[in-house]
Amino acid sequence: MWPxxxxxxxxxxxxxxxxxxxxxxxxxxxxxxxSRDKRITTHVCLxxxxxxxxxxxISGVRDExxxxxIQKVMDAWGGDFWVEFVGSPMKVLDKWKASGGVVAHLTMxxxxxxxxxxxxxxxxxxxxxxxxxxxxxxYYEKADFNVAIGNQPHSEVAALAIFLDRMTGGAWEGMxxxxxxxxxxxxxxxxxxxxx
Amino acid sequence: MWPxxxxxxxxxxxxxxxxxxxxxxxxxxxxxxxSRDKRITTHVCLxxxxxxxxxxxISGVRDExxxxxIQKVMDAWGGDFWVEFVGSPMKVLDKWKASGGVVAHLTMxxxxxxxxxxxxxxxxxxxxxxxxxxxxxxYYEKADFNVAIGNQPHSEVAALAIFLDRMTGGAWEGMxxxxxxxxxxxxxxxxxxxxx
Numbered sequence: 001m002w003p004x005x006x007x008x009x010x011x012x013x014x015x016x017x018x019x020x021x022x023x024x025x026x027x028x029x030x031x032x033x034x035s036r037d038k039r040i041t042t043h044v045c046l047x048x049x050x051x052x053x054x055x056x057x058i059s060g061v062r063d064e065x066x067x068x069x070i071q072k073v074m075d076a077w078g079g080d081f082w083v084e085f086v087g088s089p090m091k092v093l094d095k096w097k098a099s100g101g102v103v104a105h106l107t108m109x110x111x112x113x114x115x116x117x118x119x120x121x122x123x124x125x126x127x128x129x130x131x132x133x134x135x136x137x138x139y140y141e142k143a144d145f146n147v148a149i150g151n152q153p154h155s156e157v158a159a160l161a162i163f164l165d166r167m168t169g170g171a172w173e174g175m176x177x178x179x180x181x182x183x184x185x186x187x188x189x190x191x192x193x194x195x196x
Numbered sequence: 197m198w199p200x201x202x203x204x205x206x207x208x209x210x211x212x213x214x215x216x217x218x219x220x221x222x223x224x225x226x227x228x229x230x231s232r233d234k235r236i237t238t239h240v241c242l243x244x245x246x247x248x249x250x251x252x253x254i255s256g257v258r259d260e261x262x263x264x265x266i267q268k269v270m271d272a273w274g275g276d277f278w279v280e281f282v283g284s285p286m287k288v289l290d291k292w293k294a295s296g297g298v299v300a301h302l303t304m305x306x307x308x309x310x311x312x313x314x315x316x317x318x319x320x321x322x323x324x325x326x327x328x329x330x331x332x333x334x335y336y337e338k339a340d341f342n343v344a345i346g347n348q349p350h351s352e353v354a355a356l357a358i359f360l361d362r363m364t365g366g367a368w369e370g371m372x373x374x375x376x377x378x379x380x381x382x383x384x385x386x387x388x389x390x391x392x
Contacts, residue, residue, distance in 0.1 A: 040235055043351035050350040073349055109380055109387040114369050140385050150368060151380040153269055154246040155239035158357035161350075165358060172346060173310050184305055184347040189336050191305040 023125045024101075025053040025167070027160065028092055030131040030139070032060030037132070043157045044130060045070050045083055051164035051172040053128070055082035059089035078180030093127065093142055101125035103143045106159045107135065110146030117166050120145055128163060130156040219321045220297075221249040221363070223356065224288055226327040226335070228256030233328070239353040240326060241266050241279055247360035247368040249324070251278035255285035274376030289323065289338055297321035299339045302355045303331065306342030313362050316341055324359060326352040 027048045032041045037060075045056045045066065058066065062085045070083050086092055093103055102124045110116075120126070129139060140146055149159035165172065185192040223244045228237045233256075241252045241262065254262065258281045266279050282288055289299055298320045306312075316322070325335060336342055345355035361368065381388040 036235070039232070040239070043236070043353060046348075046350040047354045050346050050348040051354075077348055109383055109389075111382045111384060112369060114366075115382075137386065140387075146384060148380075148382055150246050150371075151382060152242075152246040152273055152373065154242040155353050155357070157239060157351050157353040158243045158247075161354035161357055162361060165361075170310075173308060175346075177348065184344075186307045186311075186344055186347060187305055188307060188342060190333065191336075193305075 023123060025126045025128065025164070026096075027053050027056040028086075028089055028127055028129045029056055029058045029156075030060070030089055030129065030135060032058050032063060032066075033132075034061050034063040034065070038063065038065065040155075040157060041066055042069050044160060045081075046073065047157055047161045048164070049073070049079060049081040051161055052168045052175060053164065054080070055084065057084050057086045057089065057092050059086050059092075076180070076182045078177035080178065090138065090142075093129070093139070096125070096127040097142070097144075099125075101127055102145075103127045103129065104145045104147050104163070105129040105131070105135075105139050105143035106149060106156065106163055107131070107140070107146050108148050108151055108153055109140075110148040112148050112151065113163060113166055116145055116147050120147075120167065122167070126167065128160065130160055132156075219319060221322045221324065221360070222292075223249050223252040224282075224285055224323055224325045225252055225254045225352075226256070226285055226325065226331060228254050228259060228262075229328075230257050230259040230261070234259065234261065236351075236353060237262055238265050240356060241277075242269065243353055243357045244360070245269070245275060245277040247357055248364045248371060249360065250276070251280065253280050253282045253285065253288050255282050255288075272376070272378045274373030276374065286334065286338075289325070289335070292321070292323040293338070293340075295321070297323055298341075299323045299325065300341045300343050300359070301325040301327070301331070301335050301339035302345060302352065302359055303327070303336070303342050304344050304347050304349055305336075306344040308344050308347065309359060309362055312341055312343050316343075316363065318363070322363065324356065326356050328352075 029044050048056050102121055149162045181196055183194045225240050244252050298317055345358045377392055379390045
């Protein structure tokens with residue numbers, strides 16, 4: 001589980017919020033194809049942002065519409081999230097490991113998250129790889145952990161959410177986002193949004 | 197949390213697995229548009245199946261490709277999941293409530309799941325509504341609970357996974373599927389699939 005410092009400042013105002021001494025979490029999304037994957041990759045990015053990652057590397061076909069969609073969300077809802085298209089995803093993996101980070105690849109063929117979670121170091125930067133249907137064998141070999149969010153076929157979007165939930169100990173709940181223009185006031189019925 | 201009977205038979209063989217005295221979980225997916233939502237709705241269905249729901253009602257444009265995709269998954273990976281297109285989703289909601297079921301609508305404007313989870317009765321059939329961008333106000337009014345999986349924009353696929361995870365107490369992990377033709381043997385590297 002992630003250090004509790006991630007949620008240490010919940011009592012303070014959002015401006016005082018500091019994520020101190022925390023390992024970074026980033027996501028590497030493999031093989032984006034604009035025609036087929038636009039919305040899935042957008043959901044991967046939004047889930048990464050909402051569940052505590054700092055950004056997403058995307059490999060495959062460069063797709064500026066992802067950038068602009070995420071930028072619009074950040075303009076409204078805040079945070080310092082980034083999206084970066086990369087030509088060589090394997091280089092991202094290699095560099096991440098070379099600088100001391102740990103790499104977890106989400107795959108239905110891997111070890112169930114319940115069994116593997118406590119083996120993943122929580123004090124090192126974490127790169128989470130989410131693929132498509134055909135992930136080259138090299139990723140299975142080079143990843144420190146091949147993690148299954150269940151051994152049934154479902155969704156890389158759901159897998160990422162559950163994995164980040166487990167790895168951050170649910171710290172995403174109530175996590176504030178800096179410089180938000182809109183903020184939701186939770187409501188039993190209807191919509192209540194504050195503007196700043 | 198769901199009754200532990202849902203996971204009571206884990207030690208037995210899959211043929212002995214009986215979900216006895218369990219409330220049903222179904223999902224209602226609103227406003228499907230084939231051109232835009234095909235993959236997202238497919239992911240909603242696959243997540244529903246993998247995380248313990250028995251089926252999905254889909255409203256919007258009838259789309260047989262969803263049926264065939266899910267049928268292929270079931271042929272390979274087992275289970276008794278169903279997908280049903282409905283003309284009037286509000287009638288599904290009304291009927292569910294009239295027969296004693298409880299309705300939870302997932303929306304970023306709702307009450308955080310952490311606060312509301314224990315108020316949702318675990319001994320009644322549960323209908324989980326996931327919408328698109330424009331959910332009519334009636335759903336907010338008629339749902340027993342409007343539940344936020346975080347108050348940030350992300351994904352109905354992720355929201356459904358986290359909600360079912362919370363409501364079943366993680367019972368989806370290791371849940372067996374009857375009559376599977378393929379079964380994954382979890383593996384540290386690569387893919388290991390048993391065929392039956």
